[in-house]
Amino acid sequence: MSARALTAAALAALLSACAGTAVRGPAPPPLAPAAVAAAEAAQTQRETALRLQPQWSLSGRIALSNGRNGGSGRIDWRQDGERYEVALSAPVTRQSWRLSGDAGGARLEGVEGGPRRGPDAATLLRETTGWDIPVAALNDWVRGLRAQGQGPARVDYGADGRPARIEQGGWRIDYRWPEAGGAEPVLPARLDAVRGEAKVKLIVDEWQANAAPSG
Template sequence: MSVRGCLFAVLGAGLLAGCVTPAPRAPLPPAARAAAEAQQQARETALARAADWGLQGRVALANDGRGGSGRIDWRQTGAAYAVALSAPVTRQSWRLQGDADGARLDGLEGGPRVGDDAVQLLRETTGWDIPVIALAAWVRGARAPQAGPAQLQFTADGRLAQLQQDGWTLEYGDWRPQPGPGLELPMRISAERGAARVRLVVDAWNTGGTDP
């Protein structure tokens, strides 16, 4: 089986149901917009201090008409990450781990693959376009410092609804309070850029350095 075929087998067939469906949003009045932006900045400052975290959930990927879904387990320790994706039915899985200096992908036919850039490594070996480094910020509802300027939209109650950065558009839903930094985190995230899509449903957040 090819490298891409192996990954498709891991993911299984079909995309997740229940992705984020953005509701029509009217621009906030200037004062409410300023308050939402201040709240967002405060959230991002607090999240930057909580550098060790994790999540468990379900992920769906699509790119150029190909798609699949599976379980995801993400562990972040500062700049270091370990992301495991698995299909419980087939008991197949792959694991991406690395930091700002490089990445290693395990679980594919022919042995592990390594590279200096996680995004390029995934694109070359699997065909998936997944912005791993930026997603570490995006999944928690924060702008990625290394990804350039960002545009934000908020709901009427001041929660982040949409983030546009580095050509990606992220939609957020189902915010829930979490322990640790004492912040709300999104339980549903949808990311799109062109034909590439990533949809995530979080079952459990870990905000205190232990398993969810």
């Protein structure tokens, strides 16, 4: 078995528990033109406010699949502008991975044969594991934003005026938002991102602001 196959198998073993059923479904019913305009204005305001907060972190559960391979586990993600640190862990197997980097490159730890480096996180993960995970775009998508540098985006808004679905770069991202009101801008409770057989499902247990990577 190749090193890449071993690494992919190790990731599937690491992500060992189910993270719940998907929230994907039909697109939300269309809103009236006035409601769409109000939702678009609110979304633009959200994006402006959140881009002024480059430091954030989340902890939760993630599920990945790529055709027949898949699984789920815990995730802790810290972001500071272009710097990021993403840790995956499986308490049952006591295995863990750590992905870190910035605009200059990425580093993946916890893989067969020792740490690996690459020009960016998505390329590193694809070459090392065969998994298609759009890390740079997820920096925006996890917060319910249209991703920068990913081309035009289509946004379908729910009755609450928040994005119910974003389609961009060949990906479709469906959202679930907190039911109770909180501090603005509100951040998603869950998302499902899909492109072909590649799927990323994230359930957020906690958001924090001003939490920079440790590296």
